[in-house]
Amino acid sequence: MELQEILWQKDGICTDIEMYFHSNYKLNYMKSEECTYILFRRGGVITADTYFNSFSIGKWKKYTKVQSVSVKLILQGKFNVNLCWKQKVHDMYMERELKSVIVDAPEREELTLEFPEESKGMLFFRIEALEKGGIFYGGSYMTSIGPDEIKPVKLGIVICTYKREKFVRDNVRLFNKEILQNEHSLLYGKLEVFISDNGQSLEADHLESSQIHILKNKNAGGAGGFTRGLLEILKLPKQGGITHALLMDDDIVVDTAVIVKTAIILSLLKEEYADAFIGGAMLRADQRNIQVESGASWNAGNLISLKAGLDLRLWENCLRNEQEEYREFNAWWYCCFPMEIVREDNLPLPIFIRGDDLEYGLRNMKTLILMNGICVWHEPFENKYSSFLEYYIIRNRMIDNAFHFPAWGKREVIKTLIGTYKREGYLYRYQNVALYMKGIRDFLKGIDFLEQTDPEKLHREILAAGYKAVPAEQLEVPFMHQEYERGRFENHSRLHEVVRKCSINGYLLPAKHTRTVPMAQARPEFVWRAKTILFYDIVENKGFVTHRSVRRFIVQGFQVLGTIAAIWLRYDQAKKSYQSRGKEIMCRAFWEQYLEM
Numbered sequence: 001m002e003l004q005e006i007l008w009q010k011d012g013i014c015t016d017i018e019m020y021f022h023s024n025y026k027l028n029y030m031k032s033e034e035c036t037y038i039l040f041r042r043g044g045v046i047t048a049d050t051y052f053n054s055f056s057i058g059k060w061k062k063y064t065k066v067q068s069v070s071v072k073l074i075l076q077g078k079f080n081v082n083l084c085w086k087q088k089v090h091d092m093y094m095e096r097e098l099k100s101v102i103v104d105a106p107e108r109e110e111l112t113l114e115f116p117e118e119s120k121g122m123l124f125f126r127i128e129a130l131e132k133g134g135i136f137y138g139g140s141y142m143t144s145i146g147p148d149e150i151k152p153v154k155l156g157i158v159i160c161t162y163k164r165e166k167f168v169r170d171n172v173r174l175f176n177k178e179i180l181q182n183e184h185s186l187l188y189g190k191l192e193v194f195i196s197d198n199g200q201s202l203e204a205d206h207l208e209s210s211q212i213h214i215l216k217n218k219n220a221g222g223a224g225g226f227t228r229g230l231l232e233i234l235k236l237p238k239q240g241g242i243t244h245a246l247l248m249d250d251d252i253v254v255d256t257a258v259i260v261k262t263a264i265i266l267s268l269l270k271e272e273y274a275d276a277f278i279g280g281a282m283l284r285a286d287q288r289n290i291q292v293e294s295g296a297s298w299n300a301g302n303l304i305s306l307k308a309g310l311d312l313r314l315w316e317n318c319l320r321n322e323q324e325e326y327r328e329f330n331a332w333w334y335c336c337f338p339m340e341i342v343r344e345d346n347l348p349l350p351i352f353i354r355g356d357d358l359e360y361g362l363r364n365m366k367t368l369i370l371m372n373g374i375c376v377w378h379e380p381f382e383n384k385y386s387s388f389l390e391y392y393i394i395r396n397r398m399i400d401n402a403f404h405f406p407a408w409g410k411r412e413v414i415k416t417l418i419g420t421y422k423r424e425g426y427l428y429r430y431q432n433v434a435l436y437m438k439g440i441r442d443f444l445k446g447i448d449f450l451e452q453t454d455p456e457k458l459h460r461e462i463l464a465a466g467y468k469a470v471p472a473e474q475l476e477v478p479f480m481h482q483e484y485e486r487g488r489f490e491n492h493s494r495l496h497e498v499v500r501k502c503s504i505n506g507y508l509l510p511a512k513h514t515r516t517v518p519m520a521q522a523r524p525e526f527v528w529r530a531k532t533i534l535f536y537d538i539v540e541n542k543g544f545v546t547h548r549s550v551r552r553f554i555v556q557g558f559q560v561l562g563t564i565a566a567i568w569l570r571y572d573q574a575k576k577s578y579q580s581r582g583k584e585i586m587c588r589a590f591w592e593q594y595l596e597m
Helices: 058-063 164-178 222-232 257-268 316-322 354-365 389-404 412-425 432-443 447-452 454-467 483-490 495-501 552-584 588-594
Strands: 002-005 030-033 036-039 045-047 071-089 090-116 123-131 134-143 155-161 191-199 211-215 243-248 277-279 281-284 291-293 333-337 377-378 514-520 531-538 542-546
Touching: 002 058, 002 257, 002 281, 058 123, 071 377, 090 134, 123 316, 123 531, 155 164, 155 222, 155 257, 155 531, 164 211, 164 257, 191 222, 211 222, 222 454, 222 588, 243 257, 243 377, 257 333, 257 389, 257 454, 291 588, 333 354, 354 389, 389 432, 389 552, 412 552, 432 454, 432 552, 447 552, 483 514
Parallel strands: 155 191, 155 243, 191 211, 281 377, 514 531
Antiparallel strands: 002 134, 030 036, 036 134, 045 123, 071 090, 071 123, 071 134, 243 333, 277 333, 281 291, 531 542
16 A cells, blocks of 8 residues: 655745755756656765655554555666665664665666664665666555555545635646546545635636535635535535545645645554544745744643744754654644544634634644644745734634633733733834734623624724735835844844833833834834834835824823723633633534524
8 A cells, every 4th residue: 555655846836856855966857748757877866864755654653553664666777775764862863774775677667675664763765876877766655454454534625715816726726637637646536625715706617516615605714714614514424425624724835745645644543543633734935945833832822833943955854853742733724633523513613813723623632643744835924914913813812711721811811911012012003002902802791792793894893903014105104125124133232122121112212213124023122212113024015104102102001901900800701601601602503603604
């Protein structure tokens, strides 16, 4: 049985060779109508100790029924083939050559070699050409397993989208070409796609088929879109139907081989891991070798992105990924779980965005399987900034903690409020402070507010209350790149830090500057004594401007005090309403009414 195909770099997916093979020279990739292959020079070596082409033996053995592993290599020419093993323990990297074979294949030939038994770390192969003109056509990692040990798996991909037509069209085209209309795919006939069109802007006639369903949906955010897809799957017959839901963002880049690998793992899970989630790491879309997150911990709302910043071209970092650590959820850019947990009384919370994926994971996830090679590429978050999120961040954090960390109480809420008032007030982003206070006050209204509020109408109000980035030519302050760079890297002395804090970030001193800072990475120390601040997004060439107002800062200080009083009086009662009546907003009847189905 094939476990994992040997992958090649792909245009439009990932073209970084070192994510697939390491070599001692510049590889000569060739393409024919039938396949991709590598043409060797004499002495050329390729090694598969890489993110996509190593084999995570420790995880395969822990979670699945796989015991023996072999590798099938398709070769032509004379080679020395080595089977190898690596593992990281503390700061030590251990490596062994497990087997070495000389191959002499005048014609194209399949070679299958079995790895000696290993139970941790990674397995991989190394190929050295002993003469010029040798060809490597690819292959796969294999196992011997009885058909009665393979569980039937059918995936239901759920995508929530809001007016991102191009991304959806591209991914649908990819699914059709490589899986849905490809009889050679291992997932042919075992995949359906449900796209919740929250913006109701997709051309369904051009996209729909018997396996692709376009669902015109009310804009109830990511939570509403993903839940709509799950509800549609629940309507299908269980016998021979979809066994697992795979939730994916609409603006990702994904290799369909990742989906196939996910399905293979699911089909071989041990009984004790039958309810496991499989998560995909997020890699940067602009630097496709850099990992942003591989699993995460909630930490009462102080999110911890695990294994962030790793350069996956390096085998040392691939081994770092092999080491498992405590994790609580996987974001829904790529998250797969069994439909058995998706019951009519166990659906996500209607919290629009920010927190729907983590709450559902905290509620249902016992085991999260993460593996090298299972990933998507997504625009990094530091390139994104949305003022309106201040509302959802605090409101949903309070809701999630009411269910999963009730010890996070009034004092903690007040502390975060004061911190936000100071940070955003020092940046003159007074509208953000107002949004943050609104998020708290709406939570204090209890579960009835969430249950009875129209999410589309509320979201329009929240959007209108935040800052809007406009094109550079429409800004009242001209963008100066040198000033922008100074705002990113300027260092300050210890004395400056003391003066800045004593002067309340310059509010007690005359204002005299116009400063330009990164929109998503602005810090108060960069704008000390500024009169006007330009927040600029250099990727989108957009920005917005704020102005210092001592009066508004003081007025909002009194509003913060009023909000603190409200927290002290009503927080415990609101928290109890979620804890005692939470099931009301997790059930099918509520969601069908909420989405006006």
